[in-house]
Amino acid sequence: MTTHKTTPRHVAILIYPEAQSLDFIGPLEVFAAAQTLIADTGRTEPGYRVTVAGLDDAPIVTSSGVRIVPASSLAELPRPIDTLIVPGGAGSAGVSADGALLEWLRTVAPSTRRVSSVCTGAFVLAAAGLLDGRRATTHWASAARLAKMYPAVEVDPDPIYVRDGKVWTSAGVTAGMDLALAMVEEDLDREAALTIARHLVLFLRRPGNQSQFSATLAAQEPEREPLREVRRHVLEHVCDDLSVEALAELAHMSPRHFARAFAAETGVTPGRYVERVRVEAARRALEDTAQPIAAVATASGFGTPETMRRSFLRALGVAPAEYRRRYHSPISVSAASVAVA
Numbered sequence: 275m276t277t278h279k280t281t282p283r284h285v286a287i288l289i290y291p292e293a294q295s296l297d298f299i300g301p302l303e304v305f306a307a308a309q310t311l312i313a314d315t316g317r318t319e320p321g322y323r324v325t326v327a328g329l330d331d332a333p334i335v336t337s338s339g340v341r342i343v344p345a346s347s348l349a350e351l352p353r354p355i356d357t358l359i360v361p362g363g364a365g366s367a368g369v370s371a372d373g374a375l376l377e378w379l380r381t382v383a384p385s386t387r388r389v390s391s392v393c394t395g396a397f398v399l400a401a402a403g404l405l406d407g408r409r410a411t412t413h414w415a416s417a418a419r420l421a422k423m424y425p426a427v428e429v430d431p432d433p434i435y436v437r438d439g440k441v442w443t444s445a446g447v448t449a450g451m452d453l454a455l456a457m458v459e460e461d462l463d464r465e466a467a468l469t470i471a472r473h474l475v476l477f478l479r480r481p482g483n484q485s486q487f488s489a490t491l492a493a494q495e496p497e498r499e500p501l502r503e504v505r506r507h508v509l510e511h512v513c514d515d516l517s518v519e520a521l522a523e524l525a526h527m528s529p530r531h532f533a534r535a536f537a538a539e540t541g542v543t544p545g546r547y548v549e550r551v552r553v554e555a556a557r558r559a560l561e562d563t564a565q566p567i568a569a570v571a572t573a574s575g576f577g578t579p580e581t582m583r584r585s586f587l588r589a590l591g592v593a594p595a596e597y598r599r600r601y602h603s604p605i606s607v608s609a610a611s612v613a614v615a
Contacts (some may be wrong), residue, residue, distance in 0.1 A: 393412060
């Protein structure tokens, strides 16, 4: 007997000029793989029908120069939509100001089971008001700008993806595939998502968070020279005493005044900044050398492996040993060994 399960889930992926190609190709491949899995294994869940839709039916050129012809315009996009995906890219700023698109998003969102964005596609959802009062993420390099432009959004720069109710947002580029895998796992089950992840050579849930891929030293440059000098000192002397008292003395300020001024001008507290610098130094050592964990902890200013471990878990969501296992470079390690010999 025919049931509602035979009706495929309609996934609509919005594309626009200067969109990031992998932001929408990645999720598309995940849902296509899910549909193949369902067809090949005789599963009874509804499958997926993916429509790549443009603002109109004209071809678009992505940020990498790929020419894409939309299967539908927004005006002709079949309803209902089960899952809507808005990618990011250089063109996201322009479409964030497109009144007709924003109104279309506000109109279709209430009847759509899931509304999502990849990378800077979060700016489009935010411009439509769909992220107001919600927790969301975007590419780590754009998180501060998103928070500043849309203060009603609770921006979390660390997760690979965030789900807040029916609204899902993800970090940059390949994180769109993590997002799509999580959706497939919700729709089908973990085993199906794991099978697809293996086929696409992906982690089902990659270790850590996007901080591990970000420039953790990207605090705002202080305007005042004493604070700029403190920032340089921290970068060049990770093993020194970098307490608030010691840094305040370097800046010729009281500890309380220094802490307030530093946080106001950089966006992070002195303690958090020092931790980020030391984590960055330790990351490079773990990636590029064969030094023992204890030696890396000492050379990075942590003192003990346990202190470094706590900082790694807090900043990156992964322990140092696991970080090295995932990201170390055998070529660099070999070269380092030869140099020592």
